[in-house]
Amino acid sequence: MSQSFDFDCIVIGSGPGGEGAAMKLVKAGKRVAMVDSFPRVGGSCTHTGTIPSKSLRQEIQRIAEIGSTLGVTYQQVLGSTKKVVDQQTDLRMGFYRRNFVEVINGWARFADEHTLEIELTNGGFEKYSSEYFIIATGSRPYHPPDVDFSNPRILDSDTILTTPLNFRSIAIYGAGVIGCEYASIFRGLSIKVNLINTRDRLLTFLDDEINDALLSSKRKWSTD
Secondary structure, X not given: OOOOOOEEEEXXXXXHHHHHHHHHHHHOOOOEEEXXXXXXXXXXXXXXXXXHHHHHHHHHHHHXXXXXXXXXXXXXHHHHHHHHHHHHHHHHHHHHHHOOOEEEEEEEEEEEOOEEEEEEOOOOEEEEXXXXXXXXXXXXXXXXXXXXXOOOOOOOOOHHHOOOOOOOEEEEEOOOHHHHHHHHHHHHOOXXXXXXXXXXXOOOOOOHHHHHHHHHHHHHHHHO
């Protein structure tokens, strides 16, 4: 007799990868559940990554087009970002409801090869069995062990979206895609920005001419 499972597949992580996998599976007739530690679906992309940073940038551009960002605080533009995130999570949750995908909010760990034990965000533990699993947990900011991230003035790319501070200057350590993006966002609010790059060039994957133009625009900050 074949073993009976709660689901055909449990997906861990409701970001773009996990969501896409879950929807394809359920449309193929599989019983699917989604597990995510966020209280709402969307994963890091919706709550701490692409959606918040792009909506921040868009809101600053919108304000600049109709006047000036002088006097506009970081907390004010964060408020508009929250509305966009809320809209996105409501939209995405509709996908799960319409396709009858069960959403379980909590932290998952494997109890055995076919069983997940989930620490629920609202308290308690539950176990679910599945024939297959898809792990799509994405990424999180790196915390060097010698940096005290408990200090309220030391932020990462997640906590920058929840800080209550309205700062007038900021130093960004790391000039990758995320560092450059937030540097541009804060400079758009007339916040003094020091962007610290540990490499020879900015964004080495870019064409040389584009890279030089980007570096030139950022050097002008010190004279603006």
